[in-house]
Amino acid sequence: MGHGLPGTSGGRSQPARELETVYVVHSARRLPSGGEMSAKAEVEARSREPLSRDRILRTAVALADEGGVESISMRRIAQELGVVPMALYKHVANKDELLDGMVDVVVGEIDLPIEGTDWKNTMRERILSARRALLRHPWASRVLESRGEPTPAVIAYMDSMMGVFVAGGFSVDLMHHAMHVMGSRILGFSQELFDDTSSMPAEEAAEMWTQMADLYPNIAKLIPVATTTHDGPVVGTGCDDQFEFEFALDLILDGLERLRASR
Amino acid sequence: MGHGLPGTSGGRSQPARELETVYVVHSARRLPSGGEMSAKAEVEARSREPLSRDRILRTAVALADEGGVESISMRRIAQELGVVPMALYKHVANKDELLDGMVDVVVGEIDLPIEGTDWKNTMRERILSARRALLRHPWASRVLESRGEPTPAVIAYMDSMMGVFVAGGFSVDLMHHAMHVMGSRILGFSQELFDDTSSMPAEEAAEMWTQMADLYPNIAKLIPVATTTHDGPVVGTGCDDQFEFEFALDLILDGLERLRASR
DNA sequence: CACTAGGGTGTACGTCGTACACTTGTCAAG
């Protein structure tokens, strides 16, 4: 990654540089004259798209995908792009706006609602699609939660989901309640507080809980059942997240259908 | 908040101080001999409990209550306690542990489960109690979500709730599913993505949405219905959060009861 | 009395977001 070609006249060693760490950007390309236009072509090839908002967002997403939320800082992103941190501010207002942009990328990956089925199916499928998107970008749910106002893309998604309800025969205020019941699940995630897909080696975790059986007797009860899950043996502590999500989703959708039918 | 009475003997101007902002703490007690025990008594009286983990937690909670999550930093808390930032580290390991301690304070405010009713009532009442606690400390849900591993207090709470399920006749694995269905709602909150209790003056918000009616037609449909809520006229954008929460809670509990009965 | 241990202090480092002033590359109007 290089930028800011310093020209032929020997780029002068960094001048001041106090306290702040230096992000080694320094040109990457010296081109000692000679190779005329082939040099230019090479420069072009070397990821020389001119740093658009879109490019920033894409690298930010990629960075978060592989390093989690806490690994995205303006400085890291800039470094990844071979550019000085402040350059980003020509394309995004500030970090919050960048985060918003990132969730918009993810929301943009959600499939459009399918057509020609009943509301429940439409809802279900789209939510599962949203879930797939969020599983591809595990940081996204956290960022979504932490954001204050939802972005236009999120609002549009919500609106479209409301549309599914009313098209399915919900009265406006039942639809309103329904949205609240769904909560964040409508975006394909449920915040679990209790992350039984911990990083521990399952075996070890089971051991741990049985040891604490006197402190947490009911959690301990889960151990035997949690290791034999549906659709085959499962890695991890043995809690089939996908099954649990769909179970909860169906319970709620069924409840809503019952309410809809009884009005 | 005044703290740190500077004493009579001119507290020696700060010596070095480079770059870092100075938190005016400067010794608090010089007692220039003379006034023997009355000086000491006064010092004692002026909130001079000796800075325990508990005191730190309490001030942190108070600080967050009135300034939100982003207003709690080690430095702010230390300042509030009239102490140097590093002093805190003699009582809490680091900021994460402090946050954990803070959620434990809140969780500690949740009532114990009532006895002598059916599982649904017990569940319902305790969740509503949790909700009350979280409304008293609006930052808590966010912190709770952001934490990776739950604290022992949270685990204990969860375990106790599981106990309510099994005592109510749930099989162990139905109880397991039930916990997933409840999600964070079991702690009294549902993350809403869509904060219709915005800071806007309601009137103005309605105006805004009607203007955007072509972009978000279904949200716009909510306007008339949202301004006339249950249990009387309501301030804000007219979405009765408490009603919505209980509506969703009851829908889920009813769904679970149906499942329980059918096994 | 010397020793020790624990709580409070001071200084420093590395990181962060970002304000502000600058250079530089591009292109239209004179």
Next chain:
DNA sequence: CTTGACAAGTGTACGACGTACACCCTAGTG
């Protein structure tokens, strides 16, 4: 061809942050 405006990228600096590390200073023990 000059000029000069505009946008994009750079450099430096500031004030916050969490916290490591070395230092006191006191109280309590032998």
